[in-house]
Ligand SMILES: Nc1ncnc2c1ncn2[C@@H]1O[C@H](COP(=O)(O)OP(=O)(O)OP(=O)(O)O)[C@@H](O)[C@H]1O
């Protein structure tokens with residue numbers, strides 16, 4: 429079962445200590461009728477066979493209402509009844525091991541109370557996080573407390589949905605509104621109430637009002653439009669979108685282009701580019717910026733001025749010079765301005781081999797030359813450099829030079845001539861990952877995996893070097 433963000437709006441966790449004359453089944457039915465959106469069975473002191481019986485019976489109730497049913501801690505029970513998911517805490521099994529046992533289909537929830545734990549859980553395959561205790565709680569006295577600021581940081585740092593937990597009541601939940609959570613998880617606010625149905629209804633109504641808005645990381649692309657959709661702005665927007673990042677754009681030029689070449693270029697005026705950048709930065713501030721085709725000096729002036737004015741972060745500069753099809757995309761004198769004004773602002777520069785030759789001034793014929801050129805460029809402009817090996821003969825290995833260190837990112841060369849827009853796509857994938865808060869190495873590693881996946885799809889469109897399938901991971905059913 430795939431978890432939807434909306435499923436986490438009101439997460440009910442069972443607790444026998446509040447049974448109060450009713451059976452667990454009766455209580456659960458009331459909570460579901462009241463509007464609980466997901467249910468977890470949590471039994472701390474029950475023998476296996478009783479736990480199993482109860483799990484079976486509660487699962488049946490959830491199933492008939494189409495509500496995801498999660499088992500706390502006990503992976504054997506979860507597997508035996510084929511529950512929708514399992515939830516583990518930091519003291520329980522490692523999330524990675526749990527994921528290995530349950531496979532891809534079962535939902536995995538992980539408890540976290542710090543940014544580090546949250547990031548690790550996401551990396552280990554968690555589908556959602558339970559973060560708390562956000563208030564002091566009577567149910568779990570040893571729980572670590574999580575401040576509002578930490579909760580917010582966690583929500584910003586991960587792309588999986590987060591549900592808050594710990595001491596949440598109808599009266600105190602309002603303060604969690606803008607933290608970025610998708611919903612709340614409660615025990616006593618439902619099961620310790622006299623009228624469980626009414627209490628759940630009230631929580632649900634308030635949750636719907638408080639948590640219906642969602643934030644997401646934002647990336648801006650400053651680049652040229654490719655009418656054929658495989659490179660430039662279009663590739664950037666597709667890439668950012670499938671990375672779960674909201675894409676904004678400032679267009680430097682329109683190109684009449686297809687897989688066989690660039691027929692003509694219509695450049696944006698510096699004034700108009702400036703207005704686009706003001707519009708973007710003054711409203712939806714991007715967490716990362718990717719810069720692609722910028723053909724003339726005046727446009728470069730505008731970009732560097734605006735990036736400094738708005739203190740832009742995580743700037744990926746793809747020094748686009750010549751398209752895959754061989755057309756020149758930058759004026760000769762603009763290369764000098766690019767070096768002087770944009771490169772020093774970059775967090776990372778992503779030249780291909782011919783571009784690295786122009787920028788470094790040395791010929792690149794071997795991996796040693798790639799190392800030399802990257803060092804010259806990085807030391808000169810005080811930024812990280814990813815020298816892409818797409819143009820080398822035998823492999824597709826990219827070299828990252830950052831903070832004085834080298835790291836190779838190995839890629840098997842895929843026998844696919846349809847490589848239109850690989851550079852644009854890679855730099856946008858890096859920017860997307862940076863926007864999500866990942867570090868540079870991780871951002872490059874994941875971007876490299878993404879581009880290999882997009883190329884491996886073997887999309888074949890157009891008469892020349894065609895585009896890739898940017899959405900290969902989303903539209904698996906068309907494979
Ligand atoms: N045939 C291939 N198989 C595997 N990976 C490839 C292949 N071609 C390119 N890549 C990878 O794609 C990424 C983009 O590199 P490339 O050198 O093609 O950039 P580029 O020349 O700037 O692209 P563009 O033509 O869009 O400007 C790099 O990670 C590179 O290793």
Ligand SMILES: Cc1ncc(CO)c(N)n1
Pocket residue numbers: 651652653654659660661683685720721748750751752757848849850851852
């Ligand atoms: C608009 C645009 N930007 C970048 C490239 C580089 O591939 C391209 N072909 N077109």
Ligand SMILES: [Mg+2]
Pocket residue numbers: 746748749780851852
């Ligand atoms: Mg390129």
